[in-house]
Amino acid sequence: MSNILKEYFxxxxxxREVSTYSLKNANxxxxxxxxxxxxxxxxYVPDKDxxxxxxxCGFSSLEDYMNAGGYQGALVGRFGNRIAGGKFSLDxxxxxxxxxxxxxxxxxxxxxxxxxxWAATPVCGDDPSLVLEYTSPDMEEGYPGTxxxxxxxxxxxxxxxxxxxEAESDxxxxxxxxxxxxxxxxxxxxxxxxxxxLWIDSDxxxxxxxxxxxxGEIKATVGTPxxxxxxxxxxxxxxxxxxxxxxxxxxxxxxxxxxxxxxDLCHRVTLYDPESGREMLVITNQPCIQVYSGNCMDGPHRFxxxxxxxxxxxxALETQKMPDSPNHPNFTNTVLDVGEKYDYTTIxxxxxxx
Numbered sequence: 001m002s003n004i005l006k007e008y009f010x011x012x013x014x015x016r017e018v019s020t021y022s023l024k025n026a027n028x029x030x031x032x033x034x035x036x037x038x039x040x041x042x043x044y045v046p047d048k049d050x051x052x053x054x055x056x057c058g059f060s061s062l063e064d065y066m067n068a069g070g071y072q073g074a075l076v077g078r079f080g081n082r083i084a085g086g087k088f089s090l091d092x093x094x095x096x097x098x099x100x101x102x103x104x105x106x107x108x109x110x111x112x113x114x115x116x117x118w119a120a121t122p123v124c125g126d127d128p129s130l131v132l133e134y135t136s137p138d139m140e141e142g143y144p145g146t147x148x149x150x151x152x153x154x155x156x157x158x159x160x161x162x163x164x165x166e167a168e169s170d171x172x173x174x175x176x177x178x179x180x181x182x183x184x185x186x187x188x189x190x191x192x193x194x195x196x197x198l199w200i201d202s203d204x205x206x207x208x209x210x211x212x213x214x215x216g217e218i219k220a221t222v223g224t225p226x227x228x229x230x231x232x233x234x235x236x237x238x239x240x241x242x243x244x245x246x247x248x249x250x251x252x253x254x255x256x257x258x259x260x261x262x263x264d265l266c267h268r269v270t271l272y273d274p275e276s277g278r279e280m281l282v283i284t285n286q287p288c289i290q291v292y293s294g295n296c297m298d299g300p301h302r303f304x305x306x307x308x309x310x311x312x313x314x315x316a317l318e319t320q321k322m323p324d325s326p327n328h329p330n331f332t333n334t335v336l337d338v339g340e341k342y343d344y345t346t347i348x349x350x351x352x353x354x
Contacts, residue, residue, distance in 0.1 A: 004122040010062030038075035048277025053187040068301035071180035074114035080178040081323035088326035097142040109141035145171030160349040167342035182314035185273035194235025200228035202255035249295035261287035283347040286319035
């Protein structure tokens with residue numbers, strides 16, 4: 001019996017059909033993903049009493065995913081996060097990108113990976129997978145090189161959702177792929193995440209200007225609202241008088257993991273909801289994570305079931321390299337050369353805290 005269900009989701013204006021794929025593991029955990037943007041639409045996870053609830057924000061219609069903004073659940077690229085002025089240089093050549101975030105380029109530009117239809121291949125088995133592939137042509141959105149991207153979602157029987165990102169280019173380029181799922185471990189319709197407890201294996205972050213572009217400084221978290229080395233509620237310090245909190249209207253900042261990038265997967269973040277008992281570990285070999293506490297989640301497009309968007313209704317935990325890295329020599333390397341392979345994995349592992 002197949003543990004992947006494919007269903008029709010909608011039709012694009014150009015006539016292309018969009019589908020959803022529901023993966024289920026042996027424990028009853030289920031994830032639904034659409035090939036439009038590779039978005040995670042639903043994720044049902046048991047609580048301390050064994051009750052399953054959908055813990056990610058998302059929409060009911062293709063039209064909402066096309067038009068709502070917010071990158072709900074989507075794969076983001078070619079370059080996740082911001083690039084200042086929509087410009088970067090490689091080997092002395094300056095490249096110009098579409099500026100869709102004030103003067104800056106955000107999450108891939110005008111039509112990033114979040115709004116592409118990906119070629120989908122379901123793989124049934126004990127740990128069902130969905131392989132998504134997209135080839136980005138040379139100079140799409142201003143980026144050099146034909147970039148072949150493969151993203152593999154796997155739902156495992158230890159109640160983990162694994163996302164493996166692979167990419168290769170025929171020209172030197174820059175790449176920074178991530179996923180933009182918004183989590184609320186109490187259930188996406190349960191209210192604010194300010195009472196969720198968060199631990200981050202980070203002792204530094206990248207301060208920004210008012211446009212959320214890194215200043216180039218790498219600042220210690222100790223003594224700031226960005227210190228999560230000791231687990232604390234997301235809402236405890238979120239309204240403190242700090243410029244980076246004011247600019248983001250809450251948390252919208254890049255945290256650098258201690259000891260930087262590691263070859264092997266490493267537990268870097270824990271999110272815990274005391275009320276439901278659900279706990280989520282973020283395990284990755286990426287060097288950083290953007291924490292965005294849904295500070296602008298107030299759009300008119302309603303979530304599944306008609307639930308309205310509400311500020312701080314969920315938190316996005318986007319593993320990545322530093323924002324605007326190409327424009328800061330002291331930041332993480334986001335250059336992908338010919339013959340190199342971009343290969344990173346992030347696992348969201350769910351359980352119940354005893």
